[in-house]
Amino acid sequence: MTQTRALIEEATKKSGLVWVRGTGAAARALWHVWHEGALHLVGDGPGEQPLTGLGLADGSTATVTVRSKDKGGRLVEWTARVSELAPDSEAWAAAVADLKGKRLNAxxxxxxxxxxxxxxxxxxxxxxxxTAELPDGSLAATPVVTAATTREPVPAGLPKLLARGRKAARKAGKR
Known part of the structure; x- marks a missing residue:
């Protein structure tokens, strides 16, 4: 295994989140697993991460940017060949066995x-x-348009309520 391949594998294994950019699309953060020499993703179903719009079709290429697990900065960027696994294949079953262990709150x-x-x-x-050479500057992009809104201001009574809860917890701990 070359040093480059080892860097890709180790960085990707340790990172719980990667940025994936397909053909003609903006990069998107996705959870994944590293299994048998490749990154595996699951998505596009109800309640799963969206893969549609990323240009990730069978036989296409994608760019994967791996971030540091502790600092969150970019570690390595690499090019990938995309293949879609058939649900009745052994490769699909093996990948899904690892993916389901990483799927939180299913x-x-x-x-x-x-x-x-x-x-x-x-x-x-x-x-x-x-691997590709990482750029020096920021890769910040305009956020995707969404119906989500920022939260409202904290209700005036919340700090008192929280303080009362802490006081009760301290009393319970002294008993």
């Missing part, structure tokens, strides 16, 4: 494999070459 953890086979896409992004 509403149907006991039937998640069935749902992913029926409604989601599982993608394999395999490193295809050397």
């Amino acid at each position: 509403p149907d953890a006991d039937r998640i494999e069935e749902r992913w086979a029926r409604e989601c896409r599982v993608l394999r992004l395999e490193p295809s070459g050397d």
Whole structure:
């Protein structure tokens, strides 16, 4: 294994989040697992991370930017070959076994494999070459337009309520 490949693998394994940019699309943060020499993603189903609009089609290429788990800064950027795994294949079953262990708060953890086979896409992004040189400047982009809003100001009574809860917890600890 070359040093470049080792860097890609170690950095990607340790990072819980990567930025993926497909053909003609903006990068998006996605959770993943590293399995058998490639990054694996699941998404596009109800309640799963959106992959649509990233240009991640079978046979296409993508750019993966890996961040540092502790500092959050960019560590390495690499090019990947994208392949979509078929739900009835051994590769799909092996990847999903690792993915379901990383899927937090799944509403149907006991039937998640069935749902992913029926409604989601599982993608394999395999490193295809050397790493890219990271840019010096910021890669900040305009946020995606969304219906989400910022929260309202804190209610006036909340600080008193929180203080009362801390006081009660301290009393309970002294008993």
